[in-house]
Amino acid sequence: MKKAVVKRQTEGVIKVREGRGYSLGELKEFGLDGFRAVRKGIPFDKFRRTKYEENVEQLRAILKEIEAE
Numbered sequence: 001m002k003k004a005v006v007k008r009q010t011e012g013v014i015k016v017r018e019g020r021g022y023s024l025g026e027l028k029e030f031g032l033d034g035f036r037a038v039r040k041g042i043p044f045d046k047f048r049r050t051k052y053e054e055n056v057e058q059l060r061a062i063l064k065e066i067e068a069e
Helices: 024-028 034-039 053-068
Strands: 005-010 012-019
Touching: 005 053, 024 034, 024 053
Parallel strands: none
Antiparallel strands: 005 012
């Protein structure tokens, strides 16, 4: 399972790295909260506040996999 993407900007350069999990805003787009996400095996990072479209697309693919099982 792919991890969430986190971006940060230092000195005008945007750096991308793997995050610990998906933010609540990203999960809410699919009607999930942190508890339900963890029960389904989706990592949740309660400290993240950002919402990236890349992560939403990853979640969409993850949820399709889960529903297919």
